[in-house]
Amino acid sequence: MGIQCTPVPSRPRVVVVGAGFGGLSAAKNLRSAPVDITLLDRRNFHLFQPLLYQVATASLSPGQISWPVRSVFAGQKNARVLMMEVNAVDVDARTVTDGKTIVPYDYLVLATGATHAYFGHEAWEPFAPGLKTIEDARSLREKLLYAYETAERTSDPDEKRRCLTTVIVGGGATGVEMAGAVAELAHRTLLGEFRSIDPQSMRIVLVEASQRLLPAFPSGLSQKCLASLRAMGVEVRLKSLVTECTGKGVSVGDAWIDAATVIWAAGVQASDAAKWLNVERDRSHRVVVESDLTLQSRPDVFVIGDTCLARLDGKPVPGTAPAAKQMGTYVARVIKARVANTSPPPPFTYRHQGDLAVIGRGSAVVRVGKVSMSGFAGWLFWCLVHVMFLIGFRSKSSVAFDWFWSLVTRQRSARLISDGDANPISSSTSSNVQPWTRKNSKQGGDHAA
Numbered sequence: 001m002g003i004q005c006t007p008v009p010s011r012p013r014v015v016v017v018g019a020g021f022g023g024l025s026a027a028k029n030l031r032s033a034p035v036d037i038t039l040l041d042r043r044n045f046h047l048f049q050p051l052l053y054q055v056a057t058a059s060l061s062p063g064q065i066s067w068p069v070r071s072v073f074a075g076q077k078n079a080r081v082l083m084m085e086v087n088a089v090d091v092d093a094r095t096v097t098d099g100k101t102i103v104p105y106d107y108l109v110l111a112t113g114a115t116h117a118y119f120g121h122e123a124w125e126p127f128a129p130g131l132k133t134i135e136d137a138r139s140l141r142e143k144l145l146y147a148y149e150t151a152e153r154t155s156d157p158d159e160k161r162r163c164l165t166t167v168i169v170g171g172g173a174t175g176v177e178m179a180g181a182v183a184e185l186a187h188r189t190l191l192g193e194f195r196s197i198d199p200q201s202m203r204i205v206l207v208e209a210s211q212r213l214l215p216a217f218p219s220g221l222s223q224k225c226l227a228s229l230r231a232m233g234v235e236v237r238l239k240s241l242v243t244e245c246t247g248k249g250v251s252v253g254d255a256w257i258d259a260a261t262v263i264w265a266a267g268v269q270a271s272d273a274a275k276w277l278n279v280e281r282d283r284s285h286r287v288v289v290e291s292d293l294t295l296q297s298r299p300d301v302f303v304i305g306d307t308c309l310a311r312l313d314g315k316p317v318p319g320t321a322p323a324a325k326q327m328g329t330y331v332a333r334v335i336k337a338r339v340a341n342t343s344p345p346p347p348f349t350y351r352h353q354g355d356l357a358v359i360g361r362g363s364a365v366v367r368v369g370k371v372s373m374s375g376f377a378g379w380l381f382w383c384l385v386h387v388m389f390l391i392g393f394r395s396k397s398s399v400a401f402d403w404f405w406s407l408v409t410r411q412r413s414a415r416l417i418s419d420g421d422a423n424p425i426s427s428s429t430s431s432n433v434q435p436w437t438r439k440n441s442k443q444g445g446d447h448a449a
Helices: 021-028 049-056 134-153 157-163 173-189 219-231 273-277 321-340 375-389 393-409
Strands: 013-017 036-041 045-047 066-068 079-083 088-090 095-097 101-104 107-110 114-116 165-169 203-207 234-237 242-246 249-252 255-258 261-264 268-270 298-303 355-360 363-368 371-374
Touching: 013 021, 013 101, 021 036, 021 107, 021 321, 049 134, 049 173, 049 375, 088 273, 107 321, 134 157, 134 173, 134 261, 157 165, 157 255, 165 173, 165 249, 165 255, 173 203, 173 219, 173 234, 173 261, 173 355, 203 249, 219 234, 219 355, 219 363, 219 371, 273 298, 355 375, 363 375, 371 375, 375 393
Parallel strands: 013 036, 013 107, 036 079, 107 298, 165 203, 165 261, 203 234
Antiparallel strands: 045 066, 088 095, 095 101, 114 268, 242 249, 249 255, 355 363, 363 371
């Protein structure tokens, strides 16, 4: 049966699965409640996912956008943290487990996030990775940098062009931000650092199936984003579908693009929570919840964040960090009301706080209410909002300084390839790669991670 973890039985036991924005918000807002909280996560740190693309493009190191969960709750006496990967929920027995340890609950909050969605083309995942974890970001960073290094030393012009080509699939905020960051890295940061390749010749292609970028934004801001990306040298293909993806490149419609690096930013799907619960889910695997974010006929189980399908005026609540934090705060209010045996709060209402997307160095598009901004003013607002979301003064200050330094100098300090002997670039022309003029040396990775 495993090892049963039994907290003090006289107080309600709240188990929160997932240390993302929603899970942290729920647990922190219960700090004054007469409950015992157990926070479970397969990692021992909280990750600020919206900035993962900056790790992948060498702007930031992993340690700058992650924070140890135990330090977050060190001063919260009614909370404890267990590092375990939940893979099953027994709603009748009121327990969760990883197959070894059983954790009982009186109230369960599932905030297990989402992963990449390939719309039935899961075989593309090895060739077109997405960004959801530190490992994803570090692997993609090394693939990008190694492609440039391979282009520097190959004598085959076709292989050189392939290594200097990056394709980003998906023109939402993630795809736009990634395309801008790769263009900054390739066309500005690397200038003057290579001898056999011209960074200006590096090709970045952004593929979007719909008729415009950033469909959640007003059309005017979408057009400004499109113009900014093209000015940065990004080739934008709208109303285009990827029909094939291999280690050599992608097919976009009837056209083939040789590319050493393909990045997937076209969609996400929820975690396996619906499967654990054996309940209704939508096409993106999100759990359908009631107006108070509970399961139907299971008022002791809450599902929040990217894991749930909550509707407001008939429209799904977006899977964003602000939405997850609002859900976590709301769930804490519901639990506190039940424990105190007082009237429950009204149904959950999502307050949309705006849309933001950064395009490149000193440029972003922002919509907050009826106010829209773009260019440098938008970039400053984008920076302020993201710094506020980070945990801890050290992370806030170091990220702000690195952004300022990059703005002024165009330098990126996290351009490390941790294993010089590991080649992540698939190539049929490896025999044309010229040997190094000096021996490779293995360097350490991101110690801050």
